[in-house]
Each structure stands twice: as C-alpha cells, then as structure tokens.
Amino acid sequence: MPLRPCNPSTPAFSPVALSVTARGQGHSHHAGARDPRQALPPKAQGRTRALPGLSPSPGTQAPAPDEEQAPIQKPRGIQTELAYLRQRTRIITHHFPSALGVDDFMQRMEIALYAFGFSGDNSIAMVNLCRDEVTLTLKQKIDQVFGSSFNTNGLGGVLTCGVSGVRAGLSHAPVSKGSGKERYVFFSFPHISIDSRGRQGTISRPGRPGQSCACGALDGALADIRRTGLAAACKVPGVHEPLDPEMTILKQRLARRLRYEGVGEEGVQALDLVAMTQVAERTITDDLEYLISQTVDPARADYAVVTGVQIHSWGTSFDDDAPNLEFVAPSTIDVVTNGYKTHVDLLALPALTPRQIALLAEGPESGGGGGGGAGPARPGRPPSVCNSAGHTTLREIDPPYMYASAAQREDRMARIAAYAQALGPGAGGEGDTCSWPGWQSRLRAHEPHRADDSSIHIDQGEGDLGFFFWGGGGGAGCGD
C-alpha cells in the first residue's frame, strides 16, 4: 500500500538557519504576560533556537501591518518574533495565498456566520476532515463554536457517507422556535503538512521517530494514479475493492477530476502534493455541493458551506524549537439564507488581536493537554506563542489532549535526563513496568467473549449469486 512516508518532491523552502538566543527577548503581546520568560515559546526557554529562513520569500505577500505603518518603536525581541511568524506565514501563503492562522480563521468565520444568523444554538455542524488524528485540532475548534458535530470524515476527506449520511446529520439539527427553520454549517477540509522548513507532506508525530506524512491518503492516491496511469484510474462509479472501499472511491474521484480538468498522463507525473491537495479540495467541495443539492431544501433551511485546506506547519521534529502552527486556507465560504446565496470574504474582517485570540483559544473548553492549557490546565507554565504575522494572527497549537503535548513531552525528557544522572552510568533499562504474570492473570476471562466464528469476510464473494451493481453507464441495475 502506498501509505509510505512522504519523500517530498520539492526542496525545503528557503531554509536559512538563524540562531538567536531566545531568553530575554522582551515582553510579548500575550494576555497576562507578567514574567519576561513568558514572552518565549515554552519549548525555547534558555536554549539557542535555530529558526527557519528569514530570507525574503518568493511568495507574493501583502505588506505586514507593522511594516506598512511602523510608527511605534517596539522592543527588538518583539520585532524578531513578528518577523519570524511572518516568515512562517509566507512559507504557507506561497502555496495557499488565502491561508490564515487556524484560530484567526475560526474567529473570523464565527463572526461572519453569526452575521447571517448561524450560531451553535441554532445550527448543526457537518464536519468533513481526513480520518488522521492530527485533524482533531480543527475539529475540536469547530465543536467549540457549533457544539458536537456530525462526522463525515473519510480518507483524504473523501465523502463516502453519501446522501444517507448527510440526511442523517441534517435530521439532528435544532429547529428555530419562531420560524421552524433549520440551519446547517458544512465544513470540509482535506489536509496537508508543510513543515516549518517548507517541506511538503512531512510531519513529525509525537513519540514516533522520523518523518510521517500528511495527507498519507492523498500522497498514496497520487502515487497510485502515477503508477497505473490516469486512464486506468478512472474507474466507473459504483464499484470498490471490498477490503478497501474508501481508498478505491477516493482514487476514482481524484482521477476523474484530473481528467475533467484536462490534466494528462504527463501532467499527473508532474503533480506535487500541494497541487494534488488543491485538486482534492475542488473534488470534495463539488461532491459536497452535489450531495447538498440532493438533500437540502433551501425553503426549509439556511445553510453555509465552508471549505478549504487544513495545513499543519509543525517543527521538523514534534518537540523541537519551532512552534507547531496550524493554518486554514479557505476556498469556498458560501451562505444560503432564505434561498439566496452570498459568497463571503473573510478578509473583509480584521484579524482579532493576539490578546483576543489567546483568551478565546485558551478558555475552559480548550482541553488540558495542549497549548490551550496555558490557563488553569498548566499553572506556572508560560503561555503559547501568540502574535501578529502579517495579515493574520498566529498561535502555537498543541494537540488537544494530555498525551501528545509537546510541553509535557519536554518536561518528561528533562526528568529522564535528571534520573539518568542520578542513577549513574550503567544503571537503568533492566526490568519492565509491567511484570508478567501479575494483574494480567487476574483480568483473564476463562472463555472468549463468544466462540470464534467464520462469518463471511468483507471480501468473500458468492459464486452462486449474480452480479449486481448500481449506477454506471448501463448493465443490470439492482437495488432499492
């Protein structure tokens, strides 16, 4: 299977290393920063940081507000942080010009949709992301605004839930007491990693050495389509590999889209992961809009469609000095109210300030594990990096649960180093935390929960049955 670690086809983005001593860079814009140490990223205190490229970027970029106006003399440390965050943003906007920091995106989106009458009280969110666990950071932020959301996730973001899935979600929507109207907000974002050095597809997962890939499914689909050729990958709709339904359907949707867009066999060989992700976004957005056309009655319901690409821009190692940042590059933001469609421009709204972003992101719903825990969940800890970065505000993120918190991992590594010193050379390593047998034997059931059976496997066919299929361009249809 092609879900291999990415070998990015593009070189790293302007990886000019800049060494700065992080301690004592002055005070930050962060809410409640009283201690100078709090101006620094938690990962960087008292250490020398190797910051990725502050060289001029090849991407087009609006001048940053503080460059444009520059009336206020700011301490040197803050200038450095602002420049660094702008550079991190440029790495992303080079590929995705509409990209905003995820918190900034979420706050503007909430304001914009509220102007059209959508709130968590009166709307259900239908959220379509990749199945990858790293997408949960965005999912949780959406849930915080719109409440627990109906999940339409698929590999690479492909929509396999179909009309039944969409209808099921819509049937759970709140109903407005006055108008009897329902409101739906559809979110759909395939994802990609572009790391702090600008490498496409590479991501470093907590506790796992080496580089992993996001999105592995899109990378795998691209590799497969390249290998088989585009024509062979354009399967007819309605068939799938029984052991691999979603990947089969994803490849068919992407291949047919590539052919529709006029990408030939040679063009496919030249595609990089960024381009493939953009193709996936267009494919999935169109598929979503088609499913909406089949399921939503605009006379009974207002709805919004918010699509784009979720972008992870983490350090080259999960817990290295580069803050782990997340972006969203919106493509379609459409609102349909009273049957009338409005295209929404999030850039018509200002970025919220670093103080506002930090307070909103670090509230009681943010979970205890991550950068969100700068509040009560991590007493005594410096807050996460949160500052302006040109046209957007960036905030360091951490996965929303205790495990996979970069800060907690760093603490543990420091403790381990101290233990090793205390134990002296040669000690450690013997024994296991779980001796066998111990409590395990007390937990053992004498019987399996039910007898092993040989139920018909997913891919087990039946020679005595005719063939049935749905849709497609002919043949004997069967179904209900």
Place this chain on the structure above:
Amino acid sequence: MPLRPCNPSTPAFSPVALSVTARGQGHSHHAGARDPRQALPPKAQGRTRALPGLSPSPGTQAPAPDEEQAPIQKPRGIQTELAYLRQRTRIITHHFPSALGVDDFMQRMEIALYAFGFSGDNSIAMVNLCRDEVTLTLKQKIDQVFGSSFNTNGLGGVLTCGVSGVRAGLSHAPVSKGSGKERYVFFSFPHISIDSRGRQGTISRPGRPGQSCACGALDGALADIRRTGLAAACKVPGVHEPLDPEMTILKQRLARRLRYEGVGEEGVQALDLVAMTQVAERTITDDLEYLISQTVDPARADYAVVTGVQIHSWGTSFDDDAPNLEFVAPSTIDVVTNGYKTHVDLLALPALTPRQIALLAEGPESGGGGGGGAGPARPGRPPSVCNSAGHTTLREIDPPYMYASAAQREDRMARIAAYAQALGPGAGGEGDTCSWPGWQSRLRAHEPHRADDSSIHIDQGEGDLGFFFWGGGGGAGCGD
C-alpha cells in the same frame, strides 16, 4: 430514505412514574458536596420529579452491593437516589447484561489495558463509532486516555475505511524507545438509545422538538432489509450506490450476517432494534478483526480490541428531570501481547467510587459545556449526579461542548421566562437579531470563489468505459 424517527416496536420498559420532591434529599457521595442542594441533579432542584419505574425489573441482575451488605444506615434521600440509579441501570442490563456506566467502563478499561502495557504515551487509539454527533461523548473520553485518535467512523459503525484506513492509522503509532514495539488500541461500538423510560431507539436532541432516533442508520437498514427481504439485501461485495456508498455497504454486511446466523425472512420481520444493534456489533467486530488480520503484525506490535455497544439513556426530553446517562456494554476485550491473546474480564475489577469517577471525569480536559464542567467551567453550579447503581457507578453526562449543555439550556429558559414577565403581555417577537442588509453586505465577495463548474458528479456513469469491479465471485477483476 429510511432515516425516519423511530417508532419503537417494543413498549416502554415498566414506566411506573414515581413522584418525589427532589430538594433536600440529604447529602450524596459526590466529591466535595458541602451544600445539600449539591446532592440533587442540577435539573431537579426545587421541582417535583417524575422518576421512571422503580418497579421490579424483568431483567436478571446481580444484587446491588448495598442491598447485599446493608450494614450502614444511610439517609433516606440517598437510598432513593441509589434505588433510582439502579433502576435506570436495570432498564439497560435487561437488554445488555454487560452494560456499565460509561465513566466506570472507561476507568476499568484504562486500568486493565495499563496492566498489559498500554497507555496514552505508547499507543494510538483507532476509534470506530457511528457518525452521529451524540457518539462524541464516548470519543472524547477515549481521547482523554489515549490522546487524539484515528477516526474510522462510518454510518452505524460500518467500516468503510478498509485496509488503507487501518494501515494509515497504525503508521502514526508511537514507537517504544526500548523495544521498537508499536501499540494499537482498537475501539468499535455501534450505538443505540434506550431512553429513561426504556423505549428502544428514541432520543431527544437539544433544540429539536419531538423524538429522534439512535441509531438511525441501523434502524433504516433494518426497515430496508424487512422491505426488500433478506435474500435481495445480500448484495455481492464490491458494489455500492454511488450516491450512498456507506449505507449500501452497511446493509450488505448486515444482511449477509443475518443470513449467516440463520435468521430467515420471518426472523428479520421480528427483529427489534436491540437485536439489530447486537447483530451489527457482531458484524462490525468480525470485520474489524478481519481487517486487523490483514494489517497488523503481532511480532512488531501489541494491540487490544475493545468492542461492544454504546448506549445513550437520556430523558424522554433532553432537558427534562431524568439525568442523561450513558452506558457501554462491552462484548470483546482482547489483548494481544507478544503474540499471545488474552480475553479480559472487566468485572474482575471493582467499580471506582463515585468520588473517583467524578474527579476523573470533571478534570481540566472535560470541556466547558457539559456535566464535566461541574468544576471550574461552571462555578457555583451543583455537580452532576454521580453515585453507585448496583454493580456500576453512574454519572450524569452532558455533551462536551457549551451548546447542547442541558444545564445551560435550563438557565436560558429561566432567563427567557423572566424577560417575558418583565416585558409584559404582547411584547417580544418583533424584529430579528440579524437585520438585513447589515454587516452581511460588507462581507459579500464580489466574485464566487471559483466559477461554477460541472465536474463529473458522484453518480455520473460513462457509457464508453467498460465495467470494472473488484473481488466478488468471478468476472473480470480490475485494480492495482
């Protein structure tokens, strides 16, 4: 489509209404309960509660510890709460004898898996639930223990992610530094609602009048299989309706399982939703185990398989007086370490005490919206109901985000009543919070995000292509 509100085929379970005055029932076992009001469910303060059936249950049930030993004289109020919670448990164990309160289940499961070496630090969770937003309560609890999990959700819990999905998740697992071993924990739970009066399938969603259904997909699949007959529903693997991949695959898996288990056409007509959910659990557990056999190398990885049924037992109305409870009925809990499989019995562990359950569930990771917010997120609020219920400990749940919090909804209704009184008769109702045009026009983009296109629709076939399918019992295979 069959995703209609359930019309439960079984009558409500012993719905004997018992009226008790909730205020001043004495003190509870709850951690930190200093105020007598805190002994009461937040929804019930100072009101008369109609409690469902305390009549003897037809289900078999182990004697509750306090009945068996009964050495300590407890205040009458607590006896009533314990009796009520035991009765709520019996409503569930009548259908699912292994059911435990969800928090109790989670804590025992964490202890048991830790004895075999699994923790959030060294394992990735692969979580398979229905796409329904109400399943998020369990998903969030799993994430709190094992960190952000890879999501394999499908309608009704059907596994469409296939071998590519499972492999993708496994490739994100942490790697143990010493042994190089990976660890996976597979969770899989179809779900059902059995409300506080014992009615199968009915659930009341926040902000939505009337009864909704869980699981709508399984209820719809059952209705469809009844309608078409079992034989016609046993489609060959490898085909699906292009507009409805997952529902098609779910029905095929369930129908083939029913036939395999010897359920005839008449038997299908007699199935109720509980029985169908149990069939779905067996089907999906077997499919999961088959996918594991195709993807996991026990020489390289330890893994656990935890399956069963997620049960929502909410009030007949979302914010009525009956506490909203959640159960898990485990079926298979298997641990494979060093290639050796152990069947685990969670009843070999004691239930944690109400104090322990409440503190663990209401920590900083619990979110700000729900019953979990009894701590800092809802200062001044009485804590959720949390007490013994026979063989398990039950705790009132609330969806994990601010919207859909029963407590917050109740607050708002009280405010609205006060406003109506203050406004006097005839006032209110005129005007809208969102006047048009207003900010909306400032947010309008002049152009759509991209031109409307007519990309090939999901269900659009091609007459000029041959037919391809995978697997099945013959014919021209095509694939990679």
